[in-house]
Amino acid sequence: MANPLLQINNLQVDFVTEIGTTTAINNISLEVQRGEIVAIVGESGSGKSVTSLSILQLLPTPPARYTQGNILFSPDGKTAVNLLTQTPRQLRAIRGNQIAMIFQEPMSSLNPVYTCGDQVMEAIRLHRQLSKEKATQKTIELFEKVKLPNPAQLFHRYPHQLSGGQKQRVMIAMAMSCEPDLLICDEPTTALDVTVQKTILQLIKSLQQTEQMGVIFITHDLSVVAEIADKAVVMYKGNIVEQGTIARLFSNPQHPYTKGLLACRPILHPKGERLPVVSDFLEGRRENIEYRIQHTEEYSAAGFGNLKPSNEDQSSDTRLKTPGSELKTPNSPLLTVDHLSVWFPSKKTFLGKPLEYTKAVDDVSFEVYKGETLGLVGESGCGKTTLGRTVLRLIEPTKGNIFYNGADLTAQKRDALKSLRKDIQIVFQDPYSSLNPRLTIGEAIAEPLKVHGLLPTAKQRKDKVVELLEKVNLQAAHFDRYPHEFSGGQRQRIVIARTLALNPSFVVCDESVSALDVSVQAQVLNLLNDLKKEFGFTIIFISHDLSVVRYISDRIMVMNKGRIEEIGDAEQVYFHPKQAYTQQLIASIPKGILS
Numbered sequence: 001m002a003n004p005l006l007q008i009n010n011l012q013v014d015f016v017t018e019i020g021t022t023t024a025i026n027n028i029s030l031e032v033q034r035g036e037i038v039a040i041v042g043e044s045g046s047g048k049s050v051t052s053l054s055i056l057q058l059l060p061t062p063p064a065r066y067t068q069g070n071i072l073f074s075p076d077g078k079t080a081v082n083l084l085t086q087t088p089r090q091l092r093a094i095r096g097n098q099i100a101m102i103f104q105e106p107m108s109s110l111n112p113v114y115t116c117g118d119q120v121m122e123a124i125r126l127h128r129q130l131s132k133e134k135a136t137q138k139t140i141e142l143f144e145k146v147k148l149p150n151p152a153q154l155f156h157r158y159p160h161q162l163s164g165g166q167k168q169r170v171m172i173a174m175a176m177s178c179e180p181d182l183l184i185c186d187e188p189t190t191a192l193d194v195t196v197q198k199t200i201l202q203l204i205k206s207l208q209q210t211e212q213m214g215v216i217f218i219t220h221d222l223s224v225v226a227e228i229a230d231k232a233v234v235m236y237k238g239n240i241v242e243q244g245t246i247a248r249l250f251s252n253p254q255h256p257y258t259k260g261l262l263a264c265r266p267i268l269h270p271k272g273e274r275l276p277v278v279s280d281f282l283e284g285r286r287e288n289i290e291y292r293i294q295h296t297e298e299y300s301a302a303g304f305g306n307l308k309p310s311n312e313d314q315s316s317d318t319r320l321k322t323p324g325s326e327l328k329t330p331n332s333p334l335l336t337v338d339h340l341s342v343w344f345p346s347k348k349t350f351l352g353k354p355l356e357y358t359k360a361v362d363d364v365s366f367e368v369y370k371g372e373t374l375g376l377v378g379e380s381g382c383g384k385t386t387l388g389r390t391v392l393r394l395i396e397p398t399k400g401n402i403f404y405n406g407a408d409l410t411a412q413k414r415d416a417l418k419s420l421r422k423d424i425q426i427v428f429q430d431p432y433s434s435l436n437p438r439l440t441i442g443e444a445i446a447e448p449l450k451v452h453g454l455l456p457t458a459k460q461r462k463d464k465v466v467e468l469l470e471k472v473n474l475q476a477a478h479f480d481r482y483p484h485e486f487s488g489g490q491r492q493r494i495v496i497a498r499t500l501a502l503n504p505s506f507v508v509c510d511e512s513v514s515a516l517d518v519s520v521q522a523q524v525l526n527l528l529n530d531l532k533k534e535f536g537f538t539i540i541f542i543s544h545d546l547s548v549v550r551y552i553s554d555r556i557m558v559m560n561k562g563r564i565e566e567i568g569d570a571e572q573v574y575f576h577p578k579q580a581y582t583q584q585l586i587a588s589i590p591k592g593i594l595s
Contacts, residue, residue, distance in 0.1 A: 002077035005214040006032040006055070006182055011069035016062060024050045026238040027068070032182065036075070037208060037215040039246075041222060041261065043278070043517040044487065045137040046235040048218045049104075052184045052558045055216075057083060057091050057097060059547045073099070075181040096126040102168075104187035109171060111157040115157030118144075120174045120441050142173040146203055163380065168192065168200055171183035176207060183208070184216045189224060193379040193544045194588040200592075220517045222261050223590035226250060234258050253269055256281035264522040266551035267589065271570065274529075275522035275551075332368035333403075334506060334538050335391065340364045340400035342383075342390050360386040362562035363400075368506075373532070373539040375553030375570060377546050377585065383562040384542050387431075387461055388508045391540070392424055394419055404506070425504040429511035431491035435483040442479035445469070445498045452502060468497040471534075472527060489520030493527065500531065525552055546582075547589050551558035558582045 003534060013025040025047045032038045036455045040048045053059045055071055066084055074080040075098055086094070102111040111119055120142060121135045130138065133585070136155070142210040142553040143151035146169040159167055168188060175183055185204060189197040205228055208215050217229055225232050226246055233243040234257065241255040242346040253259045260278035269275055279285075342361040345354035361383045368374050376384045389395045391402055393409055402409040404424065412420065428434040435444055446461040457459045466476040483491055492512060499507060509528070529552065532539065543549050549556055556573040558581065578584045 003072070003074035003080050004031040005034045005036075005074060005077075006216075007072040007074075007080070008051075008055075009070050009072070011054065011071065012067040013050055013059070014065045014067050016065055020529050024238050025054070028235075028238075028240045029069075030218060030233050030240065030243065032214040034181070034214050035208070035212045036231065037205070037217055037229045039217045039218060039219060039225040039232040040235060041225055041232055042235035043220055043261075043519055045237070047238040048220075048235055049186055050238075051102065051235070052186050052216060052218055055083060055182075055184065056095055057086070069121065070512050073182070093127075096123050096175075096180075097178045098156075098180055098184045099184065100178065100180040101184040101186065102171050102175050102188045110167060112159055115156050115158055116162065116170045120177055123174055124177045136328050138177070139173070143170075145176070145207075146170075146173045147199070148173075163196075164182070168196075169202075169203070171209070172200070172203060179211060180213060181182045182214045182216070184218070187220070188217075188220045189219070190367055191430040194546070194585060194590075195379055197224070197590075198227075198588040220261075221265075221590070222250075222518070223265060223267070227590045230513065234261070256284075260519060265547075266522070266525065267547040269551060271551055271553075275526050277526070278519040331370055334370040334405060335368040336401075336403040337364060337366050337387075337391065338401040338403065340387070340390065340402065341398045342386050342395060343398045359562045360395075361390065364559075364564055366557060366564065366567060368538060368540060370505075370538055371536060372554040373541055373552055374560065375549035375556040376540055376542045377544065377549045377556060378423060378559035378565075379544060379585075381561075384559050385510055387559070388426070388510050388540060392426055394426070423504050424500040424506045424508075425502065426508040426510060427492075427495055427499050427512045427513065431495040432483060433493065434495060437483055440459075440480050440482055440538065441469075441494045444483075444499055445494070448501050450472070454502070464501070465497075468500055469494075469529065471500065472497045473523075487520075489516055489523060490522075492516065492524055496524075496527065496531070500535065503535065504537055506538045506540075508540045508542065511544070512541075513548060514543060514545065522546070528552065545589070546574060546585050554565060558585070 008028060008030050011025055011028050012023065014594055015022045015024055028051065030038065032048060040051060042048050050059065054066070059482070071083040072080040073083050073094070083091070083094070110116070113356065117136065117139050120130070120139045122390070124130055124135045124138055125132070140151045140155055143154055146155050148166060148169050154162070154166070159170070162170065167320070171188075188204070189200050192200065201224065204215065204217070207213070219225060229246055231243065231245055232249050234241050234249075234255065236257045242249070242253065242258050249258065250262070253262060257278060260276065260281035263276045263281070264278065340361055341359065341363055343357040343359050345356070346358045347356040348354055364387060376388065378384050386395060390397050393412070397410055400410070404405075404420070409417070409420070435441070439447070442462065442465050445465045449455050449461050449464060462479070465479060469476060469478055476492055483494070484492065513524050516524060528539070539548060541552055548557070553570045556566060556570045556580065557567040558573065560581045565581045566573060566577065573582065574586065577586060
């Protein structure tokens, strides 16, 4: 009987530091057969990436230490080598040649001072000993294979000149350049648009079937796993808690952690229903996940465009009809955007006069009503973030007007805008980059209180900060800690607490849950709903994920290439999209058990 392509036996990896020893991987075993896609699933910190880096021996030693076990690699199915005992020279011959890896963040993995073509050529010439001309030809063929537009032109472009999806395809081309036996994909679709994600998943699946590779696909999203994998391995705190075929895992999960990961996805829940979180299952507050398929018929992907809305009498004004909305009667808009445009010069003369413009936002008009959540959705580059920041005057509009509570924000001077900042706040996409690493989180949250002179003494400000930390499910003891001491989900809560410090009436959430684990995402969405009920603020919720936007929003506005494609009631837009672009976004959402 042939050996598995890859076999991990009883592997344990410890990290030894001055303060002690941490076990990152605890006695795990798994197999990957040739032509098989095995997904490793779990939240951040579960040990997924450490497992993948151990296969290629990319962990720094020290502090990493392989305490026990072996990793057997058998490309021919007959002779197996233990990757843990290979010399650096032997490993260099394997890396990128027989075993290739696609890393999570392509921008940090690609060298910014070399063109994309040169970087793919480097791997080809190193392992295949081809001439520069033949390596160039093979690189362009690879770019065509991964469906990059204008491969010959992209060959000479630098990473910063490509979109996120294009950079990821360059990484896939690089990984495929030497026709590896095993491909390791470490979160290759995290934070990508659903349409780009679907394309990348289809591409990996197609290449795997064509080349008969074994694939290890690392992700935290079980919906993505259902789209691509044959088997799944679920990891939690360095341990494998469950593994099996996709059909078995989804139909009959055994471990509470697996049940929690399956249950907390917003796509499975109607608007207004509180999302379960993983801790509910680990601590025994939920005994089963049978409810996860109660709404299958209503929310089935097969029914998009065919399902009847819960309220069939849909009028043209649907802003107040969303199930779960607390808005009862029409009211005057809190925010009115009137023919707003934001253009950036894309080409200038020698003297700096603009010749051409990129129309990031192009003649956009809409209204936001007091107490509602307006979801703003679209792919990267559609203009949604630019629109959100322009509403706050963080970006100056080219033309048009923005009325907030009847006042024209485009006509306000700096001093008047400063006072309005108390009412209009923003939650940025990346909480780590929006927090000062030199300030404790207590100081960061107290800073706006001090700037606006709301509380005169340091004790009053600290008491307020502690109150806010507890509101977002953090502790008073966290006051003196720095941002790097928190997880991604905790940092997002800190940013939300800072936003609430001034008691705003209007909040823009810019991709505030896009890169979070599904369970942490559920916690943040529950928190936003709770805080909105308590404080009564209005939200523009920006995201590229329509399933999340549908769950949290009263209305949805879809943007494409700087313009509004569609706007209406959340359920109506999600289940009965009128525009082809919206239908494409919805069709790209991983459906998991609903497919």
